[in-house]
Amino acid sequence: xxxxxxxxxxxxxxxxxxxxxxxxxxxxxxxxxxxxxxxxxxxxxxxxxxxxxxxxxxxxxxxxxxxxxxxxxxxxxxxxxxxxxxxxxxxxxxxxxxxxxxxxxxxxxxxxxxxxxxxxxxxxxxxxxxxxxxxxxxxxxxxxxxxxxxxxxxxxxxxxxxxxxxxxxxxxxxxxxxxxxxxxxxxxxxxxxxxxxxxxxxxxxxxxxxxxxxxxxxxxxxxxxxxxxxxxxxxxxxxxxxxxxxxxxxxxxxxxxxxxxxxxxxxxxxxxxxxxxxxxxxxxxxxxxxxxxxxxxxxxxxxxxxxxxxxxxxxxxxxxxxxxxxxxxxxxxxxxxxxxxxxxxxxxxxxxxxxxxxxxxxxxxxxxxxxxxxxxxxxxxxxxxxxxxxxxxxxxxxxxxxxxxxxxxxxxxxxxxxxxxxxxxxxxxxxxxxxxxxxxxxxxxxxxxxxxxxxxxxxxxxx
Ligand code: TYD
Ligand code: MG
Numbered sequence: 092x093x094x095x096x097x098x099x100x101x102x103x104x105x106x107x108x109x110x111x112x113x114x115x116x117x118x119x120x121x122x123x124x125x126x127x128x129x130x131x132x133x134x135x136x137x138x139x140x141x142x143x144x145x146x147x148x149x150x151x152x153x154x155x156x157x158x159x160x161x162x163x164x165x166x167x168x169x170x171x172x173x174x175x176x177x178x179x180x181x182x183x184x185x186x187x188x189x190x191x192x193x194x195x196x197x198x199x200x201x202x203x204x205x206x207x208x209x210x211x212x213x214x215x216x217x218x219x220x221x222x223x224x225x226x227x228x229x230x231x232x233x234x235x236x237x238x239x240x241x242x243x244x245x246x247x248x249x250x251x252x253x254x255x256x257x258x259x260x261x262x263x264x265x266x267x268x269x270x271x272x273x274x275x276x277x278x279x280x281x282x283x284x285x286x287x288x289x290x291x292x293x294x295x296x297x298x299x300x301x302x303x304x305x306x307x308x309x310x311x312x313x314x315x316x317x318x319x320x321x322x323x324x325x326x327x328x329x330x331x332x333x334x335x336x337x338x339x340x341x342x343x344x345x346x347x348x349x350x351x352x353x354x355x356x357x358x359x360x361x362x363x364x365x366x367x368x369x370x371x372x373x374x375x376x377x378x379x380x381x382x383x384x385x386x387x388x389x390x391x392x393x394x395x396x397x398x399x400x401x402x403x404x405x406x407x408x409x410x411x412x413x414x415x416x417x418x419x420x421x422x423x424x425x426x427x428x429x430x431x432x433x434x435x436x437x438x439x440x441x442x443x444x445x446x447x448x449x450x451x452x453x454x455x456x457x458x459x460x461x462x463x464x465x466x467x468x469x470x471x472x473x474x475x476x477x478x479x480x481x482x483x484x485x486x487x488x489x490x491x492x493x494x495x496x497x498x499x500x501x502x503x504x505x506x507x508x509x510x511x512x513x514x515x516x517x518x519x520x521x522x523x524x525x526x527x528x529x530x531x532x533x534x535x536x537x538x539x540x541x542x543x544x545x546x547x548x549x550x551x552x553x554x
Contacts, residue, residue, distance in 0.1 A: 099124040105276045105314035127271040156343075157254060157296075159198040163352060163361045164191070166388075167323060167336045169344015172255065172296035176343060177287050179261070179315055181301045182325035187334055187354055188300050189213070191325060192257045193222060193232070194358060195298070200231040204254035207247065211238040211263030225358040238273070240266040240285040252293045258286060260300035261315060276314050283315045316340065327354075328447035333368070334359065335448065348388035366393035366504055369446040376474055378542070379466030383458035384477040384497035384509065385450060391493075391500035393477060395445040396455065398462035403439040414444025415455065423460050423482055430486030431535040433464060454491035456482035457510065457534070464535050470542020473508070477501040480512040486531045490514035498523060510534065 098107045102125050106117035115123050158171035165171050168178070182188050189210075196206040210218050215236050222228045233253075237243055243264075247253060258264060262274050264282035271277035283299060290297045301315060316322050321341040327334040336350035351362040362368050370382065370393055379398045384391065396415075403409065412420045420442055427433040442459060444450055457480035465472045479497055481489040494515040501509055501523075508524035516527040528534050 097126055097128060100127045100271075100276050102276055105280065125275060127275050127277045128269075157199070157202070157204065159195050160201065161195060161198050161361065162363070163336065163350030164195055166390075167338050167344075167348050167350040168321065169338070169341055169348075172298075173320070173343045174294045174296060175290050176320040177283075177290050177297045177299065177318075178321045178323060179299045179301050179319045180323045180325060181303045181339075184302055186325050186327055187352075187359060188325055189218075189259055190221065190225065190354075190358055191334075191336070191352070192259060192298055192300065193218070193227060194225060196232045196255055196257055197222075197225075197227040197230040199255045202254070203231065205233070205251055206231075206255040206257070207233045207235070207253045208257045208259065209243055210234070210236050210259045212260060238263050238265055240264055240282045244285065244289045247289070247295070248293070253295050256286075256290075256295050256297045258297060258299045260302055261286075262302055280314050280318070283318055287318055326449065331447035333362070333365075333447050345388055348390070349392075366391070366500060369394045369448060370504065373445075376471045378469050378471045379462055381458045381462040381465065381472050382477045382501075382506070383450070383455050384479045384501050385452055385455060386493050386497065389496075391496045392448075393500060393504060393506075394448050394450065396450075396458045396462045397443045397445060398459070398466045399441040400435065400438045400463055400467040401441075402437060405439070408436065409439040409441070411440075412442040414447070414449050415442060415459065416451070419453070419456065420459065422484070423456055423463070426482055426484060426486050426531060427460060427463065427535070430530070431464075431532040433467065433535060435463075435467070438467070452491070453481040454479045456480065457488060457512075457528070457531075460531055461510070461534060461538065464538045465542070468539050468542035470538050472538065475505075475507040476510055477506050477508075478510045480510075480515075480528065482531050488512045488528045488531060488534075494518045495520075498525075 098109065099111050100107050101115040101117060101123045103115060103120040103123045104118035106115060111124050114121050155174050156171035158165040180188055193208060196208050199206040208218065215234050218234050261279055261283055265273040265278050266281045266285045269277050269281040286297055320343060322339040324337050324339055325334060326337060332353050334352040334354055338346045338348060340346060351365040352359040353362050373395055381396050383394050383396050385394060410420060424435055424440065428435055458478035460482060461472055461478050479491060481491050483489050490512045495518060498509055498518060498520050502520060508526065510526045510528055513527045513529045516525060
C-alpha cells in the first residue's frame with residue numbers, strides 16, 4: 092500500500108504543515124493543528140481530455156441576475172443572485188441564517204423558479220416546522236436532509252436546474268474525493284469545491300451557510316471565502332431584534348450595502364427605514380447621547396451614539412466600546428486630551444452604538460466626541476441636531492463624503508440642524524441649519540458653555 096499523505100492542517104486558517112506544533116505558524120492561533128489526510132484516493136493516470144476553447148467575444152449574456160423580491164436581501168447581493176454564482180453566508184449560530192435562507196428560497200419559488208433547500212443539520216420535519224412558523228409551508232421550496240456532496244450533485248443534475256440551491260451548512264457536508272473527517276478544513280474545502288463546480292456547470296446559484304465560532308475551533312469557513320463569489324455576514328446582538336446583512340466580499344456587486352431585518356415571532360421582517368427604528372427609543376434630552384448621520388453604502392442611516400464618562404478610582408480606567416472600533420475611541424480620547432483640554436485619565440469611558448449596529452465609518456468621530464464631552468459635562472446636546480465629521484490627530488475636523496444624503500435623511504426624520512466639518516458649509520438645505528466646526532476644540536467649547544453650571548457642579552462633586 093502506498094504511503095498516505097498525512098498533513099497537519101490549521102483548522103483556523105487552513106495552512107498545512109508536515110509536523111504538529113502547538114501554534115500555527117501562519118496565523119498564530121494555538122491548538123488548531125489537526126492531522127488530516129489531505130490526499131484524495133489515487134486515480135489511475137489518464138490521458139488529458141481535449142475540450143473546446145471559445146473566443147472571448149461571443150454570445151455571453153450580461154451576467155443575468157435574479158432578484159428574490161426581498162428588497163433588503165437584493166440590495167446587499169447587488170441586485171439579486173447571478174447565475175452560477177456561489178455565496179457564503181456567515182454568522183453566529185442562532186442568528187437567523189436558516190430562517191433568512193428559507194424565506195429567500197420561498198421568494199424564488201414565487202418567481203416561479205425552482206429552489207432547493209438542503210439541510211445537513213436538521214431533519215426535514217424540523218425545516219417543515221420552521222416553514223410553518225414562517226407561513227411558508229405552502230410554497231414550492233423542495234427540501235432534503237442530506238450531507239453527501241456527490242449525492243446532492245447527482246440528484247440535482249436530473250430535472251430542471253434549480254435557480255437557487257441552499258446548503259445549510261457547509262460544515263456538515265462531506266465529499267468522497269477527500270478522506271478527511273467531516274467538519275475539517277480539508278472536507279469543508281473539498282465539499283465547497285464540488286458544489287462550486289456544480290454551480291458553474293449548471294448555472295444554479297448556491298448559497299452556503301457557514302458557522303463562525305470566535306475560537307476558530309471548528310473548521311471555519313475562512314478557507315471557503317477565497318473560493319466563493321460573495322461573502323455575506325448576518326449580524327446582530329443576541330438580545331436585540333435587529334439583524335444586519337452585510338456584504339464583505341462581492342465579485343458582482345458593492346460591498347458597503349447593508350440590509351436591515353427585524354426578527355419577529357413569524358420570521359424576519361424587512362426594515363425599510365432603519366433610521367426611524369434605530370432612533371425610536373431615544374432618550375431625548377439626556378446627557379451623553381449624540382445622533383450620528385452615517386452612511387451605509389448608498390443609504391443614509393441615523394444612529395444614536397451613547398457615552399458614559401464616570402469618575403473612577405481604578406489606576407487604569409476602563410475603556411469599553413460596543414459597536415465601534417476601540418482604536419478609534421482611543422484616538423478620539425487622545426485628541427480630546429491633547430488638543431481640547433479635556434481630562435479623561437481619571438474617568439471610565441463607555442461608548443455604545445444603540446440598536447446593535449456596528450459603525451465602521453471614520454465620520455462617526457465627531458458624534459462620538461460630542462457624546463463623550465456631553466456626558467462628562469452633564470450637558471445634554473440639542474435634541475434636534477445630528478453630527479458627522481472625521482477627527483484628525485491634530486484635532487481638525489475633516490470633511491467626509493456624501494454630505495447631502497446625510498442632511499436630507501436628518502431633515503426627513505425631523506432634525507433641524509447638523510454639526511458638520513467646515514468643508515460642508517456650502518451645502519444648503521431649506522429650513523435646515525448647519526454649524527460648521529473647524530476644530531474639535533470649538534465643539535468642546537460649545538458643549539462646555541451649554542453645560543457650564545452642571546460642569547462646575549460635577550467638578551465640585553468629583554473633588
Ligand atoms: P435560525 O434561523 O435557526 O438561526 P441559524 O440558522 O443562524 O442558527 O434562527 C434561530 C433563532 O431565531 C431561534 O433562537 C429562534 C429565532 N426565531 C424567531 O425568533 N422567529 C422565527 O420566526 C424563527 C423561525 C426563529
Ligand atoms: Mg441554522
